[in-house]
Amino acid sequence: MSDSEAVGGLWREAGAAAATPALLDVAADGTLTVRTSADGQELARQAIRSVEISARVGTIARHVTFASGGDFETSDNDGIDRLRDRHLGRREGLIHELERFRPRLLIFVAATIALCFAIYRYAVPVLVEVAVLVTPPAVTDIMGKSVLMSLDQLVFDETKLSDARRNALDTQFQALVAAARDMPAASSPGPSYALNFRGGGQIGPNAFALPDGSVVVTDELVDLADDDEMIMGVLAHEIGHVEHQHSLRQIYRVAGITALIMLIGGDIGAATEDIMTQGATLVALSHSRAAETEADRYSVQLMHRTGQDPAAIARFFELLRDKFGLGGDVTFLSTHPATQARIDETRRYAEEVKAGKR
Ligand SMILES: [Zn+2]
Numbered sequence: 001m002s003d004s005e006a007v008g009g010l011w012r013e014a015g016a017a018a019a020t021p022a023l024l025d026v027a028a029d030g031t032l033t034v035r036t037s038a039d040g041q042e043l044a045r046q047a048i049r050s051v052e053i054s055a056r057v058g059t060i061a062r063h064v065t066f067a068s069g070g071d072f073e074t075s076d077n078d079g080i081d082r083l084r085d086r087h088l089g090r091r092e093g094l095i096h097e098l099e100r101f102r103p104r105l106l107i108f109v110a111a112t113i114a115l116c117f118a119i120y121r122y123a124v125p126v127l128v129e130v131a132v133l134v135t136p137p138a139v140t141d142i143m144g145k146s147v148l149m150s151l152d153q154l155v156f157d158e159t160k161l162s163d164a165r166r167n168a169l170d171t172q173f174q175a176l177v178a179a180a181r182d183m184p185a186a187s188s189p190g191p192s193y194a195l196n197f198r199g200g201g202q203i204g205p206n207a208f209a210l211p212d213g214s215v216v217v218t219d220e221l222v223d224l225a226d227d228d229e230m231i232m233g234v235l236a237h238e239i240g241h242v243e244h245q246h247s248l249r250q251i252y253r254v255a256g257i258t259a260l261i262m263l264i265g266g267d268i269g270a271a272t273e274d275i276m277t278q279g280a281t282l283v284a285l286s287h288s289r290a291a292e293t294e295a296d297r298y299s300v301q302l303m304h305r306t307g308q309d310p311a312a313i314a315r316f317f318e319l320l321r322d323k324f325g326l327g328g329d330v331t332f333l334s335t336h337p338a339t340q341a342r343i344d345e346t347r348r349y350a351e352e353v354k355a356g357k358r
Contacts, residue, residue, distance in 0.1 A: 008079075
């Protein structure tokens, strides 16, 4: 028992009007006692857990109601709170209410994270596949045109290649497209391919494809290549990305992740818009390693079908490696790492295709 915890107040027996000055105290085992202030005579005794303590409302007097109906009234709000908090454990009181809320909040946060992870891991890939399936060509057209438009504003210059050079390359490109339409897995009617020439500006030698079949090649890449077959090997690789709908998948994946971010953080407004517009641009240019392998193999097969060197794309990677090194500061290399493993694997696959094993 501790004297410092005793709270002074008035005691009224059930239904009685008369009040007796009294002290409310608590024992270490949580038993409350009410004694008269005058001579310490015990008036009531009960476990603190089973008495009713009125809520704190401003400076209004508090009531501790005993099972007998007896009532202890006090204006010592702090005294009552102190006494209750120390002996009721974590079961009641405003402070305790908060502490009780915290584990619930943690569970809620953990559940939200788990849900988002599950959506990201299981639902997003499925939704991406469904979205790719139902995306009408009009939408991919808009995606392709808007990405190309923003790239034209941000990085590209007009091509400096001569008309003759562009026409020659376009003729070879159209032959690849015709062969691509004959490929076993080709979709029908398939995207409407168009080859676009651009000055690469700060992105230098590069080539990429947009979901609608717009393929872009920079003057720098055309100038860099040792021969036209190398350029066609790269363009065949880009046609592979379009045929496998890699860009569209990638854009939807980012859109799905953005939607998740919005789900967690609420509408993050301008930031989301940035991710959607600039992100779509960047994303359209970078693919997963699996997608890259798929596009490499597609290039090998398409080049073989048009009677050209199936290993042309591997030769182009060797050229990049020799000119710029593996970690070279070339944007095409940052999205298409020219690792020895990639070159070896593509050459091996080209041998298989040539030998008629594929
Ligand atoms: Zn690629």
